[in-house]
Amino acid sequence: MRVLLSTIGSRGDVQPLVALGLALRALGEEVRLCVPPDFREWIEELGLPVTPIGPELRSTGRARPDAAPPTLEQRRQMLEGMVAAQFETIAAAAEGCDVIVGATVLQIAAPSVAERMGIPYVFAAYCPAVLPSPHHAPPVLGMLGDTPAAADADLAELWAKDARRTSDTWGALLNARRAGLGLTPVADVRGHILTDRPWLAADGTLAPWPDPADPHVFQPGAWILRDERPLAPEIEAFLDAGEPPIYFGFGSIRAPHDLGQVIVESARAHGRRAIVLRGWAELSVADDAADCLVIGEVNQQALFRRVGAVVHHGGAGTTTAAALSGAPQVVVPQMYDQHYWARRVDDLGIGTAHAPGAPTAASLTRALERALQPDVRTRARTVAAAVRTDGADVAARRLIAT
Structure with a gap:
């Protein structure tokens, strides 16, 4: 089996996939990763091939918290470039693969690439709050002015708002690319990314799925990379x-x-x-x-x-x-x-x-x-x-x- 593990984010997003990749390799499977270039050298030192995607992300941590937000036009160009890069890079990285595992909700292209190739796609969340549930609120998108939900908040409405915002942000860009691949349009972008059978890579004691009888969410536990490095x-x-x-x-x-x-x-x-x-x-x-x-x-x-x-x-x-x-x-x-x-x-x-x-x-x-x-x-x-x-x-x- 050839597996592509794909994510866009910081080390906290990448490291669990590395842990999964090493576990798969130990079982005799072939693994590739598609991650930001910041992590290429580290992962390749572990013996796993990497296809870098997008620009380096490290500089974002050094930006001032009070820096001016991008203009609407700058944001449009940024999102358009991100989607284009994902479709091109992930499609190339997935060539010859039998399954794609995507982590983080920024996996706009991965499920469509898997669909076009006719192979399974698995979405993995690292926190229950990423997945819709009547028992908790959606994640807080502070850059968009969100604040943590009040105790008496209407959770159903919050999740509906989250779905509308995701489709409004990515729908046109995603569907333009899908049309070019001969795929039908997607109405619910969030549902398309998360799938109807998501995995929850979080520890059951620290972050249990609130409905343990739910057959749609598979919770294997956190993907922890064993670290044997000595302290300096x-x-x-x-x-x-x-x-x-x-x-x-x-x-x-x-x-x-x-x-x-x-x-x-x-x-x-x-x-x-x-x-x-x-x-x-x-x-x-x-x-x-x-x-x-x-x-x-x-x-x-x-x-x-x-x-x-x-x-x-x-x-x-x-x-x-x-x-x-x-x-x-x-x-x-x-x-x-x-x-x-x-x-x-x-x-x-x-x-x-x-x-x-x-x-x-x-x-x-x-x-x-x-x-x-x-x-x-x-x-x-x-x-x-x-x-x-x-x-x-x-x-x-x-x-x-x-």
């Missing part, structure tokens, strides 16, 4: 020099220019040291004090087991890695599914959900105060024991049987 000597030395520090990392999201100082002040307010991940925003701290260490890409699985708490943006991968380590969490959500993960961390009692938006030293200090309580750490360790690590293997076997 400077990190080991820092960890050994005192009590467990607080880890701060915000992945690929944009960050306020003063976030580095906010981080340091909140850690010091609790008498703690800080490890700060630069991330795509190139975070830094204002001084070179011995109680702070700024690092680059790191083995989270090894590091999180040795920190006092993990403060992060609420990506699915980071949330799962922190939960698996048994470290208390503070989630500072900004957009999309991050609000869901913040609520789950809070509801499970394994950490604290910070209010959406940019944190202040005072707000982050208060959030850490709760997360550092002994009962939270005890609960985090209990939940860690329930998190499964075989999701990619389960999914790989299911895919082979498709």
Whole structure:
């Protein structure tokens, strides 16, 4: 079997597919990935071939959060170029493949390419909130002015609005390309992308599908890439020099220019040291004090087991890695599914959900105060024991049987 794994997004979107790819390869299958060029070198070092799609994305993390949004014409050109690139690149990458697995709702072209080739297409979500349900609201598209749904919100109307917006944004572009391939028009773009049999690659303890009797959603568990890399000597030395520090990392999201100082002040307010991940925003701290260490890409699985708490943006991968380590969490959500993960961390009692938006030293200090309580750490360790690590293997076997 030849499998194409396709996504457009940050490392949190790509890494689960890499885990699935390695699981498939271990079972003797041939795997290719179609992902942004930022990740090509890393994936090819693992022995998996890559077809890069679109421009590098890393620069988006360094853009100012208050930068002016694109004009309507710029946005139209951007979307048109994205769809064209997807149809051309994914079609080429899928040549000779027997199935396509797509992750993230930006997979505009992949299901149509699979349909034209006459092969199966599987959509994988990393969070329940991505999939329509009467039990939860759609993801929060903050760049479009959305805010987290109120407790008494009409969920059916929110999902209907989400479907209309998806079709309004992508429908004409998608159907123009489908017409060129001799395919019929699509009325419900979101349903076309998600399919009527989506997979939910999320841990059943952290993020269970709200209707376990639903036969339409297959939940194999989170696709976790086993990381065997040692920690750098400077990190080991820092960890050994005192009590467990607080880890701060915000992945690929944009960050306020003063976030580095906010981080340091909140850690010091609790008498703690800080490890700060630069991330795509190139975070830094204002001084070179011995109680702070700024690092680059790191083995989270090894590091999180040795920190006092993990403060992060609420990506699915980071949330799962922190939960698996048994470290208390503070989630500072900004957009999309991050609000869901913040609520789950809070509801499970394994950490604290910070209010959406940019944190202040005072707000982050208060959030850490709760997360550092002994009962939270005890609960985090209990939940860690329930998190499964075989999701990619389960999914790989299911895919082979498709």
